[in-house]
Amino acid sequence: MNETLHLLVVDDELGMRVSVERALRHYSTHLPEIQHDVDFRVSQAESGEAALALIETDVPDIILLDYKLPGISGLDVLQTLKERKLDVLVVMITAYASLETAVQATKTGAFDFLAKPFTPEELRATVHKTTKHCIVQRQAAKLAEERRQIRFEFLSVLAHELKSPLAAVEGNLFILRDHLVGDTIGAYDHLVNRSLIRLEGMKKLIFDLLDLTRIESGQKKRSLAAVDVCAIARQSIETHGALAAEKHVTVFFDGDQAAQLNADAGEIEIIFNNLVSNAVKYNKDGGSVAISVRDQGQVIVIAVKDTGIGMAPEEVARLFGEFTRIKNAKTMNILGSGLGLSILKRLSHLYGGQVQVESVPDEGSTFTVTLHKEPSLAATGNESAPIQV
Amino acid sequence: MTMSKKILVVDDDIDQLDHVSLILKADGYEVIRAQGQMEGEEALLSTIPDMAILDLMMENMDSGFVLCHQIKKLYPGTPVILLTAVKSATGVDFSPKTSGAANWINADILLDKPVRPEQLRNEIKRLLA
Numbered sequence: 001m002n003e004t005l006h007l008l009v010v011d012d013e014l015g016m017r018v019s020v021e022r023a024l025r026h027y028s029t030h031l032p033e034i035q036h037d038v039d040f041r042v043s044q045a046e047s048g049e050a051a052l053a054l055i056e057t058d059v060p061d062i063i064l065l066d067y068k069l070p071g072i073s074g075l076d077v078l079q080t081l082k083e084r085k086l087d088v089l090v091v092m093i094t095a096y097a098s099l100e101t102a103v104q105a106t107k108t109g110a111f112d113f114l115a116k117p118f119t120p121e122e123l124r125a126t127v128h129k130t131t132k133h134c135i136v137q138r139q140a141a142k143l144a145e146e147r148r149q150i151r152f153e154f155l156s157v158l159a160h161e162l163k164s165p166l167a168a169v170e171g172n173l174f175i176l177r178d179h180l181v182g183d184t185i186g187a188y189d190h191l192v193n194r195s196l197i198r199l200e201g202m203k204k205l206i207f208d209l210l211d212l213t214r215i216e217s218g219q220k221k222r223s224l225a226a227v228d229v230c231a232i233a234r235q236s237i238e239t240h241g242a243l244a245a246e247k248h249v250t251v252f253f254d255g256d257q258a259a260q261l262n263a264d265a266g267e268i269e270i271i272f273n274n275l276v277s278n279a280v281k282y283n284k285d286g287g288s289v290a291i292s293v294r295d296q297g298q299v300i301v302i303a304v305k306d307t308g309i310g311m312a313p314e315e316v317a318r319l320f321g322e323f324t325r326i327k328n329a330k331t332m333n334i335l336g337s338g339l340g341l342s343i344l345k346r347l348s349h350l351y352g353g354q355v356q357v358e359s360v361p362d363e364g365s366t367f368t369v370t371l372h373k374e375p376s377l378a379a380t381g382n383e384s385a386p387i388q389v
Numbered sequence: 390m391t392m393s394k395k396i397l398v399v400d401d402d403i404d405q406l407d408h409v410s411l412i413l414k415a416d417g418y419e420v421i422r423a424q425g426q427m428e429g430e431e432a433l434l435s436t437i438p439d440m441a442i443l444d445l446m447m448e449n450m451d452s453g454f455v456l457c458h459q460i461k462k463l464y465p466g467t468p469v470i471l472l473t474a475v476k477s478a479t480g481v482d483f484s485p486k487t488s489g490a491a492n493w494i495n496a497d498i499l500l501d502k503p504v505r506p507e508q509l510r511n512e513i514k515r516l517l518a
Contacts, residue, residue: 163474171408171503
């Protein structure tokens, strides 16, 4: 990236201003750490008053500021900059670098000092250092702002997802209160059942959120022990038996009996529960789910294949984001917290693993989770910035 | 009472759609239901509603605004009620801040979800009067 910074030199000596301008005119500095090339546009002011007037219209990025000026002093200028909270780095130029003035200037916010007389090389070295600080600081601020934005969006969507079921239940209660569909209690069965379903969904969201928060904060107490992966798979299939029966979905299981993992049993359970419940929920009536567990030496590979509604490639690409539930006519009435796959991905990362998805619309999806038996040996690729809830 | 006015209700939440429909039907209105922005857009091709009641956050964060804008462009005389569940929860103020934004969004009123039956009735009566 190329960037031009605005540098203002404030000195009552014309010779000093001209030599600074000359030294920086064709100077470009490279910041390898962030692949930035920076050159400079230099402007001049012969007094503190002139400098403040110029700043009104054209805020510099860096100011080389003489300490001793004819009118207001360099320290006065520095004080004004500080009061106005401008994003400017100031390098004080002074021939009388007493400790006292240095301390005072630093307190008022000067970034560095340059003692007169200085060579063009010394000037460039100081400008390089100041530029680096300026750019890095701005990038950090930008990153912090992006994080803040992501967090805000997460919380906005979360608030919406939590409020929706409440609104649905409350709405149903209004209907009941006003006896809007007559005085027969049976007429309200549907509303009562829907309310229960929505509350169940909300409960699930809160639990998922707690899981996610604990994983994110690293505060989830992990107890690692030898875990029988197939036993957990069977247990999870049993847990989802009622849901599968309701949708007439048949679940097949095929596992390598010896498959063992040094893991937290609770985490592996969450992984299976997410996979199995998705495979059932997003299946077609009368469809099937095939679950397999393979011991491949270094890794355990879990695959869950459904005959469900499937997804288009662009939907798959969005799948793992928080709350990016794929909304279309086919998923509209399927309840989900929108956090399940986020949790699945993060948990897999704890085992140096990954999640892959293959999907064909209207034919089904296959989720494959690879978990390392010795997670410490695997490279943990944590690509996304953690979201703190 | 001559109350066979047609009201388009758009919400991606099936329960909210049921909720509003029940209130409207109890009052004798004809209800056209659409689950989501896309269905709402389709419905607008075949019907001219006397009024529209729209959810704000559907497929997109601003689905309700977009749909409202379309309705006001097609049928400037049709009153629009926007429903939102986000307002009080996030502290985000959706009320238009500039007259430009107000003209663009142009909803007649913004109500919190779930809307109380009596409040909805009053607003509908007022807007259809």
